[in-house]
Amino acid sequence: MFAFTYHRPSSVRKAAALAASVADGKLLAGGHTLIPTLKQRLAAPGDVIDLGGIPDLAGIELRGRTLSIGAMTRHAEVAASPVVKEAVPALAYLAGLIGDPAVRNRGTIGGSIANNDPSADYPAACLGLGATIITSQRRIEADDFFTGLFETALEPGEIITRIAFPAVKKAAYVKFANPASRYAMVGVFAAKRTADIRVAVTGASQSGVFRWTEAEEALKKRFAGRSLDGLSLPADDMISDLHGSGEYRAHLVGVIAQRAVEAAAG
Amino acid sequence: MPIVTMTVNGRPVSADVDPRTLLVQFLRENLMLTGTHVGCDTSQCGACTVHLDGHAVKACTVLALQAEGGAVVTIEGLGAPGLLHPMQEAFREHHGLQCGFCTPGMIMAAIDIVNRHGNELAEHTVREELEGNICRCTGYHNIVRAITEGARAMAAPVLNRAAE
Amino acid sequence: MTVTRIGEAVRRKEDHRFITGKGQYTDDIFRPRQTHAYFLRSPHAHARIRRLDTAEAAAMPGVVGILTGKDLAEDKIGDLICGWMIHDIHGQPMKMGSHPALAKEKVRYVGDHVAVVIAERLDQARDAAEAIEVDYEVLPAVADLATATDATAALVHDEIAGNLAFEWHLGHKAMTDHAFERAHHVTRLDIVNNRLVPNPMEPRAAIGEYDSGNDSFTLWTTSQNPHVARLVLSAFVGIAPEHKLRVIAPDVGGGFGSKIFIYAEETVCAWASKRVGRPVKWTSDRSEAFLSDAHGRDHITTAELALDERGKITALRVKTRANMGAYLSTFASSIPTYLYATLLSGQYDIPAIHAAVEAVYTTTAPVDAYRGAGRPEATFVVERLAEAAAREIGMDPADFRKKNFIRKFPHQTPVIMTYDIGNYRASLDKAMEIADVKGFNRRRRQSAREGKLRGLGYSCYIEACGIAPSQAVGSLGAGVGLWESAEVRVNPTGNVEVLTGSHSHGQGHETTFAQLVSDRLGIPIEQVTVVHGDTDKVQFGMGTYGSRSGAVGMSAIVKALDKVEAKAKKIASHLLEAAEADIEFKDGKFSVAGTDRSIDFASVALNAYVAHKFPTSEIEPGLKEGAFYDPVNFTFPAGTHICELEIDPATGRTTICNWTAVDDFGVVINPMIVEGQVHGGIAQGVGQALLEGAAYDRDGQLVTGSFMDYAMPRADDLPSFKMGFTETKCPSNPLGIKGCGEAGAIAAPAAVMNAITDALGTEAVPMPATPQTVWKIARTRAAPRAAE
Structure with missing residues (x-):
């Protein structure tokens, strides 16, 4: 690591002010992306602002049909939460697939979506459920939030405070893990909330998480795995690496999407 | 600093x-x-x-x-002077370690598994829960056995353990 | 407290320190005033160093010193060596490229050592390393083994034409070719044995410390063979004379071969400690380990099996190209030659064999022994051929093997080895029973109903362990003897310290060796301590590799125990006032034959040191004996592993459903430990078959440089294993032991790939059979061998 100054503000307001006042600050949530990056000397922030001392950022609550999860809520908490299991069981299931148990005890939902790693799991849930990302400044619909590989709609210094999910029972996440890293090589979140059908895909695309609109259209006729027969994605848009070519990933998206829809239709 | x-x-x-x-x-x-x-x-x-x-x-x-x-x-910090934690004991009893390098992490992860999943663990649960712990020596066979048995032993009251 | 017998699954003595966090690995050692070393490594696969400027870096905070190849030369520090001389087909010595611990003119792989920065803190050393200016003239990489000898390829070592270290043959070419001409059927396979990274969980580490008062060095290092390290560092590299260099290998967290070798980093830490006048510590991080630990395997092979009309094997012909990497590592040259081609007869009676091997330089990390070392490659060739041949001629693969098994022992193969004993049929039969091969077709149909492809594969492996008589290996080019030493020190109170030249880094020697002593001397195992890993304590030893510690290391202990017993009998005869010939030793007691007069072992021990009751003119006081044991032959563990797996053709994911291992290791000292060794070996072999593969891109950059991209087997990749033993007692050593450390890694890859090819209905499946690879093949197979 390169040297940095460490801050641990006690409120979102203070954190945002700090972030605005330093030249090259980095927000530290669970740290499971930032710390490895620092260790490899791939980032050299002058200031690290730890959000771990802000009580407002934690907690899970259900208000009416809206599940609200604080940005600093750990994956393990979401996975184990009776509230989440009741309101959006697929979300609890997804959280239980992220990384490994020790990673889930540190990693946070806010950190994951702010980072928008193309093979992270949470962005698929946000997009697949039509979540709203609430920040220190505004509310952003998930459809507008994930703008590209490691890119989001967040402005410099803007801090995610909570994520609001609609309560959806008919939803499922299926993940095909990279054999080495265990990150999603393809992960598909499929959900049906009345007329709103969403199929969100992570791990596969060069532009990061995306909604597979052709699949969504096809599922409007009948919400069943078979409805996706014959649909395919262009391999050229997919990530191609040692573990899977674009062609393989495009194929996997089809298979995994069918499995996700079948699980959601249950 | x-x-x-x-x-x-x-x-x-x-x-x-x-x-x-x-x-x-x-x-x-x-x-x-x-x-x-x-x-x-x-x-x-x-x-x-x-x-x-x-x-x-x-x-x-x-x-x-x-x-x-x-x-x-x-x-x-596990166990007490002269008294191993049941999970430590289970690793020894079931040959859940060879070179010993991954062992402290394995034992700490194992106790965490028991804390979350209880004392009766299915083999597949243990294997899935060990996703974040790599061992190069044992092929996991005996680690899985050790954790399953250690989990059961953790259910036993401490006094009984001390008396054993 | 009772005696522990050979054959008991006694729990390990060493475990207490490991499960309580009290193990002491090299990185756990903190020396007063220690400094930290950071190696500046080449970012290029191949480059000439035009200029190296350390001036700015040297002035940075905390920097204690920066050393380069120039400083090595100044101190007349020699190159790293390869200790096994191969003579090529023309009788010429192999071509060995210069291998300095810090680069001189050129760097030859990504991770090659350019300079070392020594600083108060590691971060400071890293900061300074980034400030070193290196002007590289980048040269073309030679990353592809298949084309490395082409005339257009750049030269890794300017003086070595065609990047060829040597071409070497074994066997009878004319006889083999003749058999192929007359063959009824020929089975041919193109095989790539994928490159692996050993990855013991403890990364390598070293601390060098120079004592100016005594002009002597101490090196703590993660070594499988500290005495060999000292010998090489003294006699060849020239760090210090042997008596001025102490090498300590404390607890070592796994080796699998990769900690046999004498590497640049350990060498530099020892040498630099005198240069900077302070202890120098280096601990590899995992990324460095990927780049600079010696890798394993990496062969390209064409193999052919000739059969007669009855399905009997008449000949085997093999052409192999082996990747050596950029430099010949410590034992690299022996791996694709004497540890590979000599095992190509497998368990089969093959009249004619010929192997042609090319050892080739590339701009990649050096390749050397990794668990099994040559023998997994040989078993893979033979067992893939056996399975494919059986399928081609329509014979059941088990029946084909039974038909071709060697049945009479000793058996002289056409490739040097004389197998002393075995019963291959017994292992196969037992494995088939445990694996319920009879029920396989039913299970296969069930899988097919669920849209899955199920396959079953055999691997009837053989290995040669213990390594061999020193004279024999000397005649084949080994630079060292392959005996082992032991010393048994009986203390006056009757407890025992065993000093061994073997080194335990997970194998459990502290238990099995103590078990042997307990059994033999009739004293509780708690009263035996095994000492190893320190050149100041153990006089000499050859270390642990090649599954040799039981067959050779324990045989040395037996020899020393024989001497202890003989001397103790002499003393007992005086104590019991009887003739020496009448003294019997059993269950820890010396007694006079035919009487009830006896004396226990501890009393004899005390009397040996008190020396009041025997004439010291005839018998020296004390009870301590040493022995060197040189094996009379290799040992030949063998057995059958059966893998049953299921493939999801939609994703290509393979799941291992059942694993059966039946091994003949001769006499087993501790079945719990032996089974554990097999488990670990299987996991590594399954890793090779399904998950692991080191990949370099065209520019020689390592693509699989961390656990993020190099897939290590995890708990959910594997099933529990079904284990069995058969036993033919090894006639070549006093305990009848064969060795067990590598069997799993040798057997497993072929078993997995025979099962996958069975499921997919094609022989052309490369390793690692990742989901993508399997999917690609599955989708082109219109009608794989599903339900029949």
């Missing part, structure tokens, strides 16, 4: 640290608790697993300063 304060294995500790100091470095280099090991640099292998506020974490991916005010338990 900032000061960090926490309890480690029940003992309050405090030190001036460079902010870059990882929890695992703090444990190993400041406190000389070298039972916690470093086996990789990508948060994959789990050799550095310790408990922070009752939960298993990878000490290579936590800054010491993030553990401010926390309670850390390392492999050295």
